[in-house]
Amino acid sequence: MDGVNARKNTAETTATTSPRRQAQGDAKGKGRSSSGLASERRDHLVKLAAEIFARKGFQATTVREIAQEAGILSGSLYHHFDSKETIVDEVLSQFLEDLIARYRAALESDADARTVLSEMIRIGFGTLEPHRAAITVMQNDWNYLRQWPRFDYLVKAEDEVEQMWVGQIKRGQADGLFREDVDPKLTYRMIRDTIWVAVRWFRPGGRLNTDGLAEHYITMLFDGLAKGERTTHKA
Amino acid sequence: MDGVNARKNTAETTATTSPRRQAQGDAKGKGRSSSGLASERRDHLVKLAAEIFARKGFQATTVREIAQEAGILSGSLYHHFDSKETIVDEVLSQFLEDLIARYRAALESDADARTVLSEMIRIGFGTLEPHRAAITVMQNDWNYLRQWPRFDYLVKAEDEVEQMWVGQIKRGQADGLFREDVDPKLTYRMIRDTIWVAVRWFRPGGRLNTDGLAEHYITMLFDGLAKGERTTHKA
DNA sequence: GTCTATATTCTGATAGAC
DNA sequence: GTCTATCAGAATATAGAC
The missing domain is CATH 1.10.357.10 (Tetracycline Repressor, domain 2)
Structure with a gap:
């Protein structure tokens, strides 16, 4: 139960990209960028995302795709990261x-x-x-x-x-x-x-x-x- | 009356990108890609667009930005090109x-x-x-x-x-x-x-x-x- | 930690008046 | 050849239940 494309994913499709809300202030705790102590889960997600970014380009990669690859829904990604920019960061x-x-x-x-x-x-x-x-x-x-x-x-x-x-x-x-x-x-x-x-x-x-x-x-x-x-x- | 940012541009703002309708069939006449006979106007628009593509990336460039740079509205671009892809092509x-x-x-x-x-x-x-x-x-x-x-x-x-x-x-x-x-x-x-x-x-x-x-x-x-x-x- | 449901905004593209 | 007006879809991100 770790593999790619697990679950069924209701109400999510695929598509393309664009920065919308503009990564407002960076902050809080989800918005870190280096410094140690990343959870393994978080780190795994980063690796998955990196592959998609590399293949399609950062902007053409949607948070939905990243989530789908991880077998979760896009909203759940925001438990780990506060923006798409944070991931690529x-x-x-x-x-x-x-x-x-x-x-x-x-x-x-x-x-x-x-x-x-x-x-x-x-x-x-x-x-x-x-x-x-x-x-x-x-x-x-x-x-x-x-x-x-x-x-x-x-x-x-x-x-x-x-x-x-x-x-x-x-x-x-x-x-x-x-x-x-x-x-x-x-x-x-x-x-x-x-x-x-x-x-x-x-x-x-x-x-x-x-x-x-x-x-x-x-x-x-x-x-x-x-x-x-x-x-x-x-x- | 040629310069950048002419006119007032109602109902158009700025932002970012993504390929939406997917350049359906290519065809008709607006969808050519090389071969001679480009109008000077068309060619000028291509040059403007190229600069923005280079600066921001193809996907991050919106048709609204291209149009704005040319001093027209985004809808007018489609008199010259049938899609954003045609321009970069x-x-x-x-x-x-x-x-x-x-x-x-x-x-x-x-x-x-x-x-x-x-x-x-x-x-x-x-x-x-x-x-x-x-x-x-x-x-x-x-x-x-x-x-x-x-x-x-x-x-x-x-x-x-x-x-x-x-x-x-x-x-x-x-x-x-x-x-x-x-x-x-x-x-x-x-x-x-x-x-x-x-x-x-x-x-x-x-x-x-x-x-x-x-x-x-x-x-x-x-x-x-x-x-x-x-x-x-x-x- | 994930899902459901949704807000808000922006996008490429079209139709028709001028 | 440009504008007006708008569609239909897709994007990021949020709020709260579980």
Whole structure:
């Protein structure tokens, strides 16, 4: 009695979306966004919702669909969350917390910039599987979500991550490991984009797993597509 | 009397979205999607709509908003288009037609693979400015739109483009210009992603124009980030 | 913690006058 | 080609019984 699509669901149909009441004040207790102590039930609902958000887009997902997937009625969802925004908030902040924690750990190493960057790339691709839904939502609905003050923290997290990456790229240049004629910030953006957008086509069962993806990209990034021996620092 | 927000607009407010009647049969004449002969008025409306779609997302954009931006009422839009889907259809197909035409021209050259690929990269970045809105919509609403049979052509166009790129990468490998230990399809995807996702942060007035972006990326792609002389074919 | 029932608002789209 | 007026449906969210 846990599975998807349990119960019969009277008086509920399906359809599409839109933010209506606008997530009034955030508050009370149901409107939390990260901080621990989520009930398992709540967490399960968040995971279900994330999958639907990823598949259909945040706005195209209705609270009815989320409830139906959980085998309850839409009204019951509001016992756990005070708005649809709160649900997606939880999806995204869980991902960002995990990601930033992993990056911080990688930065504690005293390895050279190329090694640290390689590790950050592996971390990035490594989140593709466990956080596939959240990353998809972040990619597709970023523009929409960032409109609301509630999601200001998305931009803050983005900035913090950018500083980590750019810092390593600059260090690599200063240490003579990386060419100086590339722009650190621009390079970071392109790396970032390449990693995250892979969520659109990456499927766990495919030819390459995320480790393979990461190594492929690390090779390309540092050594390039062109053939020819080079006198290069070796990771 | 052309500007935005003309007239007074009785009985119309603003808000958000969702597909309702589902674009019933496509047909008649208002439901075309590419093919020439669009009126200037129609075309102007498509451009306005594209900007809003890009800013808010397709589903979050209401026909009322589009109409308001054009200085008319929502009902009047249906003189030009038979559904909201028809509008976004036009946005996307105009972009894809232009893009594919440019790629085809580049492929007619008999230059080596590296040169042709470089040109395709320049073409890609070059569309960022004239087609910014369309590219943004395609990125953000792709998952949603591709659900509807009406937008099957999006996937077809994607496949055609993929063949062009992968063909050049393989040719470069066969000719000994590119390393053989990279996967052509995977490499293409990463290139493609890097180019299009730039639409998220690229702003025309910034430090680099799209040509600068393209050259930066071409450098990185072929020669890599690592320092060190190499015995490389020179474009 | 879930359901029943419903309020309120907004949505895409239509019909016909001008 | 635009407006007026409106339909019919679907959305989020709420209140209170169980």
